Amino acid sequence: MQSLETLTREAQRLGQGAEGMQRMSLSGVTGPEAETPAEIEVARQMAICNACRYCEGFCAVFPAMTRRLDFGKADVHYLANLCHNCGACLHACQYAPPHEFMVNVPRAMAQVRGQTYTDYAWPAPLGALYRRNGLFVALALTFGIALFLMLAAARQGSLWGAVPEGSFYAIFPHNLMVSMFLPVFGFAVLALALGVTRFWRAVKPATGGADLGGPAAAEGAHAALRLKYLDGGHGEGCHNEDDGWTQSRRRYHHLTFYGFMLCFAATSIATIYHYVLGWEAPYGWTSLPKLFGITGGVAMVIGTTGLWRLRLRRHPEHIEPSHHGMDLGFIALLFLTAATGLLLMVARETAALPTALCVHLGAVMALFLTMPYGKFAHGIFRSAALLRYAVERRLPNKLGLSGE
Amino acid sequence: MTTDVLVVGGGNAALCAALMALEEGASVRILEVAPREWRGGNSMHTRNLRCMHDAPQDVLVDTYSEDEFWQDLLRVTGGITTEYLARLVIRASATCRPWMVKHGVRFQPSLSGALHTARTNAFFMGGGKALINAYYRSAAALGARVDYNAETVGIELDGGRFVAALVDHHLPDGSKRRERIEARACVLASGGFESDREWLREAWGRNEQGEYPADNFLIRGTRYNRGIVLKDMMRQGADTLGDPTQAHMVAIDARAPLYDGGICTRIDCVSLGVVVNRDAHRFYDEGEDFWPKRYAIWGRLVAMQPGQTAWCVIDAKAIGRFMPPVFPGVRADSLPELARRIGVDEAQFMQTLQSYNAACRVGTFDHTSLDDCHTEGLLPAKTHWARPIDTAPFFGYPVKPGVTFTYLGLRTNQTTAVHFSGRASPNLFSAGEIMAGNVLGKGYTAGVGMSIGTAFGRIAGNHAAAAALGHAPCDPWVIADQGEVSHAVA
Numbered sequence: 001m002q003s004l005e006t007l008t009r010e011a012q013r014l015g016q017g018a019e020g021m022q023r024m025s026l027s028g029v030t031g032p033e034a035e036t037p038a039e040i041e042v043a044r045q046m047a048i049c050n051a052c053r054y055c056e057g058f059c060a061v062f063p064a065m066t067r068r069l070d071f072g073k074a075d076v077h078y079l080a081n082l083c084h085n086c087g088a089c090l091h092a093c094q095y096a097p098p099h100e101f102m103v104n105v106p107r108a109m110a111q112v113r114g115q116t117y118t119d120y121a122w123p124a125p126l127g128a129l130y131r132r133n134g135l136f137v138a139l140a141l142t143f144g145i146a147l148f149l150m151l152a153a154a155r156q157g158s159l160w161g162a163v164p165e166g167s168f169y170a171i172f173p174h175n176l177m178v179s180m181f182l183p184v185f186g187f188a189v190l191a192l193a194l195g196v197t198r199f200w201r202a203v204k205p206a207t208g209g210a211d212l213g214g215p216a217a218a219e220g221a222h223a224a225l226r227l228k229y230l231d232g233g234h235g236e237g238c239h240n241e242d243d244g245w246t247q248s249r250r251r252y253h254h255l256t257f258y259g260f261m262l263c264f265a266a267t268s269i270a271t272i273y274h275y276v277l278g279w280e281a282p283y284g285w286t287s288l289p290k291l292f293g294i295t296g297g298v299a300m301v302i303g304t305t306g307l308w309r310l311r312l313r314r315h316p317e318h319i320e321p322s323h324h325g326m327d328l329g330f331i332a333l334l335f336l337t338a339a340t341g342l343l344l345m346v347a348r349e350t351a352a353l354p355t356a357l358c359v360h361l362g363a364v365m366a367l368f369l370t371m372p373y374g375k376f377a378h379g380i381f382r383s384a385a386l387l388r389y390a391v392e393r394r395l396p397n398k399l400g401l402s403g404e
Numbered sequence: 405m406t407t408d409v410l411v412v413g414g415g416n417a418a419l420c421a422a423l424m425a426l427e428e429g430a431s432v433r434i435l436e437v438a439p440r441e442w443r444g445g446n447s448m449h450t451r452n453l454r455c456m457h458d459a460p461q462d463v464l465v466d467t468y469s470e471d472e473f474w475q476d477l478l479r480v481t482g483g484i485t486t487e488y489l490a491r492l493v494i495r496a497s498a499t500c501r502p503w504m505v506k507h508g509v510r511f512q513p514s515l516s517g518a519l520h521t522a523r524t525n526a527f528f529m530g531g532g533k534a535l536i537n538a539y540y541r542s543a544a545a546l547g548a549r550v551d552y553n554a555e556t557v558g559i560e561l562d563g564g565r566f567v568a569a570l571v572d573h574h575l576p577d578g579s580k581r582r583e584r585i586e587a588r589a590c591v592l593a594s595g596g597f598e599s600d601r602e603w604l605r606e607a608w609g610r611n612e613q614g615e616y617p618a619d620n621f622l623i624r625g626t627r628y629n630r631g632i633v634l635k636d637m638m639r640q641g642a643d644t645l646g647d648p649t650q651a652h653m654v655a656i657d658a659r660a661p662l663y664d665g666g667i668c669t670r671i672d673c674v675s676l677g678v679v680v681n682r683d684a685h686r687f688y689d690e691g692e693d694f695w696p697k698r699y700a701i702w703g704r705l706v707a708m709q710p711g712q713t714a715w716c717v718i719d720a721k722a723i724g725r726f727m728p729p730v731f732p733g734v735r736a737d738s739l740p741e742l743a744r745r746i747g748v749d750e751a752q753f754m755q756t757l758q759s760y761n762a763a764c765r766v767g768t769f770d771h772t773s774l775d776d777c778h779t780e781g782l783l784p785a786k787t788h789w790a791r792p793i794d795t796a797p798f799f800g801y802p803v804k805p806g807v808t809f810t811y812l813g814l815r816t817n818q819t820t821a822v823h824f825s826g827r828a829s830p831n832l833f834s835a836g837e838i839m840a841g842n843v844l845g846k847g848y849t850a851g852v853g854m855s856i857g858t859a860f861g862r863i864a865g866n867h868a869a870a871a872a873l874g875h876a877p878c879d880p881w882v883i884a885d886q887g888e889v890s891h892a893v894a
Contacts, residue, residue, distance in 0.1 A: 051668035051730040054451050054531030057512030066516045069728050091537060092530030094448045094666050098441055101661075233529055234510040243537040399724050 032073040038111040042080060043071040045103050048095055055089040057233040060223070060389045061105070062089070067397055074206035077119075077199070080112035081385035084229045086249075087239030087318045097317075110320035117377045120202070122194035129373035134325025138333045138366060146362025150355065159354050166282055166348035168357055174274070177361070184368045191372035196380045203385070207392040216394055220387035224379075227253055241313045249310055255303030256334060257379075262296025263338070282348070293341065300338035304331050330375030336363040406586050407433045407549075408872035409865070410569055412556045412633055413593035414438065415445030416532070416854060417836025419539035420861025421591040421868065423507055426546040428869035433585065434543065435554040435571055437594070438628045443536065443552060445595050446625035446809055446837070446853075449666040450532035451515070452525040453858060454851035456498040463511045466523045470494050473524075476849050480700070484845025492818055493843055493852075496859035496884035501526060504858070508538030517727045520696055525851040532854075556594065558636050559832075564824045566590040566832040588872035589831040591864045592822065593857075596810035596837040597631020598623050598651060599663065604807070607648035613710050617805075620712035622656060624806040627663040634813065634838055643815040643823040646841035652848040653703030656806035658713060659731045671801050672726040674702060675789050676771070677718035678760055679803070681709040684743070684752035686760065691778070691788035700848040707805040715746050716801045717757070719793045725771055733799030746800040761792035809853065811841040818880040820864040831871040833864035859884065 034043040046065055049055065056062045061082050068075055085106045095101035114130065121127030153159045153171055163170045168177075212220075223229065230238045230250040237247040270289040273279040283289050308331050319327075340360035347356040370376070409425040411418045414436025422432045436443050456473045457464050473494045477485060501511070510529040514522035521527075528535045540550065553574040560568040568586040575581060597603050601618070608618040638644055660669035675695045679702075681687055688705050692698055706714050718733075736742035743753035760782060767776030769791060777790045814822055814834045821828035836857040843856055863880045870877035 047728070048668055048730050050728045051670075052531075052666070053515045053517060053727075054528075054534075054667070056515050057510075057527075057529045063516070069724060088530060088534075092534035094531065094533050094664070095668070099664060233512065236510075244541060 034071060034073050034076050036112075036115060038108070038115055039073055039076045042076045042108045042112050045105055045108050046071045046076075046079070048101055048103055049089075049105065052095070054094070055092060055105075058088040058092075059084060059086065059229040059233065060386070061109070064389055064392065067392065067399065069399065072206065074202050076112055077116045078203045078206055078385055078388060080109045080116060081199075081381045082229075082389055083109035083113070084227070084238070084382070085110055085318060086230050086232065087315060088232050090315075090317060091239055091243040104317060106318045107320055110323060113378070113381070114320060114323055114326075116199065116381060117195075117373075120195045120199040120381075121373060122191050122198065126191070126373055130326065130377075131322075133329060133370055133374040135329040135332055136325070138329035138370060141366035141369060142333065142336055142359075142362045144362070145365045146359045149358040149361055153354050153358060159358075161351045161354070162349065163353050166353060168281065168353075171354050171357055172361075174280075180361075181365065181368065184365060188368050188371040192377065192380050195372065195377065196384050199381055200384050200388070203388050207388040208395040210391050210395060212387055212391055213394075216390035217387060219393075220383070220390035223386045223390070224383045239315065239318070240310050241315055248306065252303045252306030252310065255299045256307060257303075259296040259299030259301075259303055259338065260334065262292045262299065263341070264296075266290070266293035266296060290345075294345065297338045297342045300334055301342065304335035304338065307331050308335070326375050329370070333363060333367045333370065337367050405431070406588060407431055408588050409433075409868045410585060410587035410590045411435065411593060411865075412559075412569060412590065413445065413595060413836065413838075414443050414550070414552075415593065415595065415836060415857070416447035416450070416535065416539070417857035417861035417864070418445075418591065418593035419536065419543060420858050421593055421833070421835050421865030422543050422548055423539060423546070424862045424865030425591075425869040425872075426543060426548055428866065428873065430589075430869040430872050432543070432546075432548040433587070434548055434550045435556050435569065435585075436550060436552050437555045438552065438626065440552045442626065442628065443540070444533060444626075445629060447536050447857070448531075448533040449625050449664070450528070450535075450851075450854050451667065452521065452527040452851045453500075453854035454497060454524055454849065455501065455526045455855070456494050458498075461501075461526075463513050463526050464523065468524050470498075473497075476524075477843070477852065480847035480849045481843075481845050482847060484847075486842050489816075489818065490843045492863075492880060492884050493856050493859045495881070496862070497855040499885060500858050500862065503862070504535075507542040509535050510538075518696075520694070521850060556633050559590070559592075559633065559640070560584070561640055561829075561832070564827060564829045564832075566829065589868040590833070591820075591861075591868050592633055592637070592814070592832065592834045592838055593836040593861060593864070594633040594838055595626070595629035595631075596651070596840075597634055597648075597812070598625070598629055598807045598810045599627050600630040600632075603631060603635075603648075604810075607812075608707075611708075615711070617707050617712050620804060621653075621707070622658075622660050622665060622669075622804055622806045623663045624654070624656060624660075624665055624669070624808045625663070629809065629837070631810075637814060637822065641824055643826065644813060645815040646812040646845060648810065648812040650811040650841070650844075650846045651703075652700065652808035652811075652844075652853065653707065654699050654806050654808065655702035655706045655714070655716075655803040657729060657731050658802035658804040660804075660806065665806065668730040669806065670699065670727075671716050671729055671803050672699075673718045673722055673729075673801065674698075674716055676722035676725055677716055677793060678757070678786065679714050679716050680748065680753065680756055681714045682711040682748065684748040684756050686756055686784060687714075689784050689787055691786045691790055693774070693788075696850060702803075703805040703807070706803055712805055714803050715748065716803055717742065717793060717798065718801075719795045719798050721791060721795050723799075729801060731801075733801050736798050736800075737796045739793070739798060742798045742800055746802070757793060760786070760790075761794060764790045764792045766791050808848075809837045809840070811844055811846065813837070813839045813841040815839075816842055818863070819867050819877070820860050820880075821867070831868070833868050833871075835861040835864040 034040045089105045095103035118127040118130045227250050237245040240246050266289040340363050344356045344360045347353050408430035409432045411422045411434045425432050456470050512527050512529040555572045556569050558570040568584050571583045573581045604618040605616050656669040674690050734745050736745050743750040763779035763782035769777050774788050779786045779790045816839050820833040822832040840856045867877040
């Protein structure tokens, strides 16, 4: 009987290109082979899935898999980031544990995904931060920075007490806030951009090598923005705690993401008001920054609360246990940022304003600081993988398989 | 409270029966011998059902008429079938899918590597385990009680009438608790006997070489189909039909697990290469027809070879032209080296390969048609896709017979009633593999097992509910023709 160990051994030998094993590069591109245990495990499972293919209709991972006969490092990294961890293939899998083939694609992909965030991080030494970027770090950073700001505010005697016209700048001057946040935000953007560029360069040759064209870009963006691959392929949703479908993960994620984008838009518009039009905050209740900020903040609070609850109820087999902290830390930071932002608005005319401002700024700063080395990266890397999938899908398939 | 309908088994046919009975308002209890994680019998390894359709339907292209389906079935079974039951299955397959969708099954387009079935077979999204999950969810929502680890060891009859089932509940501590479960009606959907190795050995007997061929068979599906209920019914005089050696049997990778290897262990490169037995002789035309039409005969062909083992040999030209096998092939840079690596007699292997290579008349190779590449003056011939095996690297895949399910079963009619000396039981019905032999006397065509299980499962459930609740059952042809069946529920 073929045991799991034998299979794993064979997968490892396959991974090492051992003599006697079938290794044919069909794409004409010979990249590095899978080498880490997580990568070899994905390559092993994909060899089983590729001989089965029942899950083809669920998402992009399996159609992408069928274009390959072997799975090198870049293929594995690409597929891992294409996987949305919807759980459909695990519940449908005839080879899932307790079957001796031990196929659990969502978890295997999650393990490699976590590894890719580290591997492609810029600068490379900071990649290790991913592994420490958990709930504790998120909360400690938030409250540490908030405390620091409170102390700074207290030295000027204004930690508690109403501020004229509710102006934040009376507590921290505008330029001071800009000089604190702009470099941190700028670094986050730079680090993520360089990280995803490195990922793109590694994955591009393994996905046909073609450049991103207009239709592919539109399709990839559409898939990312609609979370197409959390729809189960039939449109009725993905899995959370069991083999039933739910749209809740998709909906709460939409609330979180679009809420975040609205808040980001609010900040951007306020920046234009400030620098271009010379209109200083605070803005009225019916102004665009306020409308966007409040709507976005409420959406984020609802979305992150929902995602948190779903995350705690998730089927334990779907997830990579070591990612628990990273996931919850990120959700917590988004929640804190939104919730403290809303509180700040409520506290504007009250004595609590300076304290509320310090806590909000602490949350925002913690979010920016952890952004390049935390769960935030999943959106960037997955979008890149979706764009490469849209490119690859348009290329002719080099395999001419005739099946059963 | 006595259960209305007891369903013995937990695969597709069992769940179809349960769902139909539930829809009729019957209380239903399902006895699944497997633990929850292995529930569903062989259904969890399936991927589609064969469907008649007179016009394109969602995932099905073109048309597939009743007559064409019937002719396909007639051909593969060599006429060992029951025409009116086969036609019942065919017509039911045309209309059952909306009912399946209602109970949570979703369909997907034909899989890549299986495009030739886009016309005839509707694929379940996620495969059979997703279908099984959906049916269990739907059954639970309709109030069914499901017992896992519940092994039905005997059926208590009173002159052909079902009285009770004797069930051993396997408890977590390894002990058993016996329960006698009475019900007003019962559906037997407990599968074939392929996982009873002793029975298989006895059925296949000993060959001329003194071997017990069945000892070398692998079982492609569940380890829980041990035919316990079938044997008990035979003991009590139920009418049966079928040859115990007949089964859905394919050539699979010899390295596959003993049970539950499922689809991924198949070897799809036979028509691209040659197949030699342990003595390095070829034994059948590898290019007789398209592989999808021939895969189901190769299990039996290999079973007839010494050691029930063979090697499928291909060269580099075949790579990328067939579904990737789950286990890598044994690789060599020359044919003599391949002979040594796979452990067959080198001289004989070379002679077989050289005479094959010399006999090849290569025309225009086209794997998508019955091309003109063939052998001349070779026995057995290879009539299509014959190209010399001459381009390194060479690969060998070991194959063994893999049994999907056995065909010996309970003889029945359009009501699915279990018969005793030609008399139908008033409240005991059958569905799925335990009675598939009524339609499949031998041979197989992809997806027909699920068509049979779905059609007769639904009919059995309807009749069992009617027997339990004391109302008239549907005419099976109504179920076959209308898909949606609803009765006023008392």
